[in-house]
Amino acid sequence: MIRKPSTLLLAIGAICFLGQAALQRGVIFDKWKKDYSPGRGQMVAGGLSPDQMLFALTGFREMVAGILWVRADSFFDTGNYDAILPIIRLVTILDPKQIDVYATGMWHIGYNFTDEEQRSDRRYIPSALALGKEGARQNPNTYEMFFETGWMWYHKIDDDYGQAVKWFNEAQKREDMLVARKNLLSNAYERNGQVPEGIETLYTLYESAAETAEADKQAFGNKQNKETLENKLDTAIVRMIQRGFIAEKEGRPLVGYDVYPPFDVNFSAKVTVIDPRVLKVEGSYGVLPVGTRIRIVLKDVDFPNSVPAGMEWDSSNDVNLDPPKKSTFMQDQLFIRNRKFNRKIDMSKDPTMYPFTGQDYLVEFYYNPRSAPPHIQDKFGFNGEGFTDKNFLNTEVREGQRVLYTTLKLTRDQILRRGEWKDKVPVVKTSNFVETGRNYFGDDSLTIDLPSLRN
């Protein structure tokens, strides 16, 4: 016998149904979206296959992310770097809270893709930065991805220090920022030409370190940190004075300061294509002390998002694991020894990294005194006040900065030694290049007079 449904049962059912609906719509979904959603509402789904998407959205994403990360680790051990990239991407999508994966992935993309001569494939850097930005967006409560992104600007890109300042400042705002890492902000300020801000940062850190050291006199680390900051502050102030920074700010002449008169580095360069895809770069740069490196860039004339001696590093917000593979971008350093440089750049073993599919190429030479080591800056100044070059000083490619910049041109046929260049050796050089054999400088008066600190 089939009975009529009881009214009480129906009432219980209705209350339960309405109760769950009210809870889901009124409270739970919004809180879930805020605190427990994959990616907290910033879910990245681009590039995911349907099965990957399925895992990303079900409850097992952290487990799958863990398994994949263990797998990626085994690929690191075997050096199978190409296989790691998609795994890193997938893990960061599955679990955007795994900061280690973001940090490792960013470092891996930015640093580990190199040619046979250990030159990084800089076409990946916008992707590395995009990963860093995404990591910071997904993990806004911890300093780590802000610091890592700042470090990429400061150390790897080593050019736009304003970005390093921005990211280090963001990292500094987070409570968990490591004490030892805080000092870097002052270095970034200094390299960005904001010397007073750098000093101010050091003072603030010193005051805090002194308080911490006073509170716990037994802790050696606290004492050491305080002394490090004291030393940095002391050195920075002496340098500010000796480099004429304060005098300049006060409108006094720089005569008598280490940066005066500006030293002419007398740059010249010659590029010879000695074999297909192999360049010999030689030239002069009148700085005697070791530690000077000139940036050389070889890239397509129409390289996407190109800027002088670089590219728009911050051009991407998407982690694109396929850089512009048809474009070539080679960046290296020319080390100065005895006021000259001579370097062979072999790009013949890495056709994927240097495809040379375009017709025309630009060889750029760039030197920014802001990136120079402190002992060179003692002569050149914080912003290149003591630096000049009668031919190639440029104040436009980096707005408001005194840098050395010049370009030479090569064609695809010249680089690949094809066509008319099969039997001829292509040579391009700056107009002031002088073939002087082993020594470019006959006159010793060109030697830089390197000031010593506190003399």
Place this chain on the structure above:
Amino acid sequence: MRSIISIATTTVGEAIRRKVLLIILLVGILFLVVAPGLGVLSARSETTVLRGMMLGIIQLTSAVIAIVLTVYMIPNEIERRTIYTILSKPVQRWQFLLGKYLGAVLALGLMMLLMTAVLVFTFWLQQDRQVSGIADLIAAPLMYFVQMSLLAAVAIFFSTFVAPLVNFFLTGGMYLLGSLFNPFFQTLQESQGTPPVAKLFAQFVNTILPNFANYNIQNPIINPGQQIQNPQAYYMQATIYGVFYIGTLLVLGILIFDRREV
């Protein structure tokens, strides 16, 4: 009430004796035991990966147990005709269904308790026998228990009118859909190009569907750097939501089962 308790305890006994469930449980525990040996990563990565894997294993194993345990429950009673013996006694059909459900949830709870004990023991060993943080870790299996109780209710509801095999896929599909719909709805909500009708429809589905994703609270436990305000309140709300939904499913199940010829 006594008859409900008696059916529930009998169901627990039956469940514990079922070899297939014990094998699934054993495999789950085996995975939990070997998980710490997988890969040598950085200290923090290792903890993160281990927590993610162990909680995932518990969740996955529990889901399989919950489905396998409940899909056969009512059909088996009918097939073996044991239901006649029970219903010939002064036991109402709703009492039978409720007793069966509570028994299944109890058995599931026991099995999950065992897995959680392995989890806690592993982390206790890993943390050099320190108990700090373990309480936070336990929150995830507790929420999984509510999730699996909801899943068992879905299976019990379907088992009142479909065959076990169909029920297996139906419940599994519902679990998948219920896990996917929250993120899917969120994407639709935030997408500028979604037509308002589609948004409205998604909102309706999100309101009536059992949202299993509400119980996937493991991420902040796996990655402890996150700041979440008052997670306990959320756990409580999600539990009440689960109880309401289970209530709805059981009432529907009772209504269908009451009208079914056995």
